[in-house]
Amino acid sequence: MGNITPEKIRNVVIAGHGGSGKTMLAESILYTTGAVNRLGKIEEGSTTSDYSKDEVSRKISINSSVLNTTWEDFKLNIIDTPGYTDFTGSVKSSMRIMDTALIVVNASEGVEVGTEIAVNYAKEYGIEICFVVNKLDYEKSDFDSTLAQLRENYGGHVAELQFPVNQGFGFDSIIDVLKMKLLKFNTDGKGEYTEHDIPDALKEKANALHQELIEIVAEEDEEMMSRFFDEGGTLTEEELIEGLSREIKAKKILPVLCTAGMAGIGVKPLTEFICKYCPSPLDSAPFMAKKTGSDDYVEVMSNPTGEAAIFVFKTLSEPHVGEMSFFRVLSGSVNAGMDLTNQNKNKAERLTQIFQMNGKNRKDMTTAVTGDISAVVKLKDTHVNNTLTGKGLNVQIDPIIFPEPLIEQALLSKQKGDEDKIASGLSHLHEEDPTFLFHFDPELGQTIIAGQGELHLAIIIARLKEKYGVEVNIVAPRIPFRETIKGKVEDVEYKHKKQSGGHGQYGHVHLKLEPQKRGTGFEFANEVVGGAIPTKFIPAVEKGVIEALVKGPVAHYPVVDVKVTVHFGSYHDVDSSEMAFKIAGAQAFKKGFLEAKPVLLEPIYEIEVTVPEAFMGDVMGDISSRRGKISGMDTNGKMQIIKANVPLSEMHDYATKLRSITQGRGIFKRRFDHYEEVPKEIEVKVVAEAQKEQAEAH
Ligand SMILES: Nc1nc2c(ncn2[C@@H]2O[C@H](COP(=O)(O)OP(=O)(O)OP(=O)(O)O)[C@@H](O)[C@H]2O)c(=O)[nH]1
Ligand SMILES: [Mg+2]
Structure with missing residues (x-):
């Protein structure tokens, strides 16, 4: 092939629900256009796209794969993306730089959550959408119902450009309403086909669809409209291509085509369609950039x-x-x-x-x-x-904004001394997959890894072992509880006094402790009058209290939202020192804290769950079993949106559980919202746990 020009490039990203046949469709495009000379199979782990070890063993796509081929004088760049929702980051990044999204829909399942995710990303980036109803050779295929679902979800401009003649077992024929021909395919996978006249029984339907397309095209263009009437309600093939291509690029039409990727059925006409009708890079919207x-x-x-x-x-x-x-x-x-x-x-x-x-x-x-x-x-x-x-x-x-993490786990190295290798492996893995995040949390004392789901993190761990030679264990992350008080203590006293030989130590303080509004943090005030404590020692008292805040008196979690006022005390001319007042401050605070109705606070996340109506009951039941409180409900098309506040300590397996109760159709987002008091029975457990840990540490 000679020099490629931009107008002859077609960039398509193949996206859709898990297992809808995207990788096989990509493979079939490569095979039927001659880019590969053997049709790879998922079951044999031999496709061009799913080549990594974990993809071969799991028989699913995990990474996006960049592919290319040529058709006539066109160059097709294809990115095959994974359907499993743990890997949507790469769907999003691929959508960002491609011009057309081929959204593959499984003919026996209809519109699924992966379809919805793909459509949403394509819309977010304003790229063209073309639906491919695939696996039409499967016995349970239902093209009409799939089409009806596409129309219901994505509107009247979903345009049926093809329909199957004999879907199900033995499927080999498609009616093409652009060409107005029946396309009959050999079923050897090579994708060859012959064109035939449309049988009488299907003529009426095909004519009606063809006419509809012509009208849509003519309607938008006055000149074409008048030619359309002059020529008796028809357009030449060139006019149709030109007009339809314009409508598709303007996103007024969402075309629907038919395939059985594995058997090569419909694949050549799909390739031809992409080249003839879909946008070239020169048609794409400009990329926004910051100087x-x-x-x-x-x-x-x-x-x-x-x-x-x-x-x-x-x-x-x-x-x-x-x-x-x-x-x-x-x-x-x-x-x-x-x-x-x-x-x-x-x-x-x-x-x-x-x-x-x-x-x-x-x-x-x-x-x-x-x-x-x-x-x-x-x-x-x-x-x-x-x-x-x-x-x-x-x-x-403008950068690609990757989805926020949905699950966190803590990582423990199996081998002492592996820490550097782990850190460098994790940082490489993050470079490759920006939806995978990690950090060392000094408060929890754990390395936290975060991603889109259990499978996502399991694959990261497997790669850490395979590529970087380190083995790790996974545990639930500790919860960053906080401690605070509910009651007020007007006066608590502590006198630090030691008389052991030489220089003594003397610091004596009276503190007042009050609860503060949630989120205010810590405040310190000085109300000492008459020099009961010399001014120069006041900062030491404050320092002592601040140091005591780090490990709270109840269960060693940081203390928040407390106001401490030092209001009285005494000193000794010789023995008083900053150290002595620091100790007195810290001890008085600890003593007062335990008297001031201390409580444990836990982080509460706001979650937003999107699910089909049918799963609402189960999803809400599950949220309440996690001590969650529903805070709002909304709808988005056919989907219901539930907002709720749920304690982080109950969220650990949520990504997995939601997937299982909604058959993979539910998705959610989460973000930290606020801290809230822990119920007594849970506090008792957390305190016992902390005491056990402290005992073990000593
Ligand atoms: N009957 C039939 N089966 C197919 C067809 N295409 C793929 N399959 C099978 O369906 C399964 C999934 O195919 P894939 O091509 O891996 O599907 P995918 O959409 O790439 O899956 P993910 O990347 O994991 O989302 C495999 O077992 C394929 O052999 C098809 O056209 N007809
Ligand atoms: Mg795949």
Whole structure:
């Protein structure tokens, strides 16, 4: 193939619910267009896209994979994304830089939560949506019901461009209402087909759909409308392509096509459709960018002759290869050997070699033009969300905002001394997968890892072992409880007095302790009059109290929302010292705290759960069993939204539980909201636990 031009590039991201057949569809596109000479299978672990060890063993996609092929003089860049909701981060990042989302819908399941997530991301980034009703060779396929669900969820502009003739076992024929032909496929997987006249029984339906399309197209264009009437209510094929393509790009039509990816049925016409009707990079909306070093925003247009700008959307560290950075050329073109500036890091980077990727296979490229997707190895300091540009274009593309973590676990190293290796492994894994986060929490004394679900974290742990050779155990993270008081103590006294040989120690304070409004923190006041405690020792009293706040008197958790006032005391001319007053302050505080109705506080999270109506009852029941309180309800299309406040200590397995009670259809977001008093029976347990730990530590 000769030089690629941007108008001949098509960038499609394949997304949709888990197991809807995305990877097989991608494989079939590669096979039927000749990019691979053997059709890989999920069951054999031989697809181009699902090549990593964990994907092969689990038979699901975990990473997004960048693929490419050609059809006639078009270049197709494809990103196959995982459907399992733990991995939606890579769906989002892929949507950010592709122009069309092929949203694969399983014909026997209809619209599922993965469909909804994919549609939402595509809408968020304003890219074109094309639905592919897949697995039509499966005996339980129900095209009409799937189509009805698509219409119900995504509106009247869902356009049936194809419908199956004989879905289910033996499926091999599709009516194409653009071509007005019956397409009959060989079922050997090669995707070959022959065109036939539409049988009489289906003519009426096909005609009606064809006519509908013509009308939609003509309606939007006056000139076309008059030609349409002149020509007796029809349009030429070119007019239809031009008009339909315009409507699709304007997102007035959401096309629906039919496939059985594994058997290659419908795959060639789908490829042709993408090339003929879907947007090229030149049609894509400009990328918003911030000027480096200022808060001004500019638009980066897909300008093939402009200054070079690339955006890194994915990185991957491969054994024997090093770190690969995947990018889209936003403007201009880049060549192997080119020097660019990483605008986010203000560092020079050289694109020593650039590649076009098919799963793990790479092929050298000399030039990548505007809109193309490419990869480069061994950049020095470039990560996801970085913009690299040529001279004179100082911009940073708006970053991809990755989903917030939904689950946290604490990690314990199995082998002492592995800590450095673990930290470096975790940081590499975070680079590759920005939805995976980790930090050491000094308060809890634990390394906390956070992600989208149990499977997500299990895969991170497996990679830590495989790639970085370290083994770890996973435990529930400790809960960052807090201690405070409910009562007021007007006066508590402590006298620190020691007379052991030489210099004595003397510090004597009277404190008042009062509860503060939740969230106010700690306040200290001095009401000592007449020099009962010399002014110079007051800061020492405060310091003593502050030091005592770190490990609360009840269960060693930090103390919050207390006001302490020192109002009286006494001193000794020789024996009083800062140290003595510090000790007196701390001891008086501890004593007073225990007298002031101390309570334990726990973090409360606000969760927002989105579920289909049918699961409402179960989801609400589960929330109350977690001591949760419903705070609001709303609807979004067919989905119900439940807002609730739930204690963090009850949330540990929530991602997994929600998935199981909603058959994978429920999703949720969470964020810390406030601290609240712990019920007595739980406080008793937490205190006992803390005392046990302290006893063990001594
Ligand atoms: N009957 C039938 N089965 C298919 C078809 N396509 C895929 N499958 C099977 O469905 C299962 C899932 O296929 P995948 O291609 O891995 O689906 P996916 O959407 O990529 O799955 P995730 O990436 O894990 O979300 C595998 O067992 C495939 O062999 C198809 O067209 N027809
Ligand atoms: Mg897959």
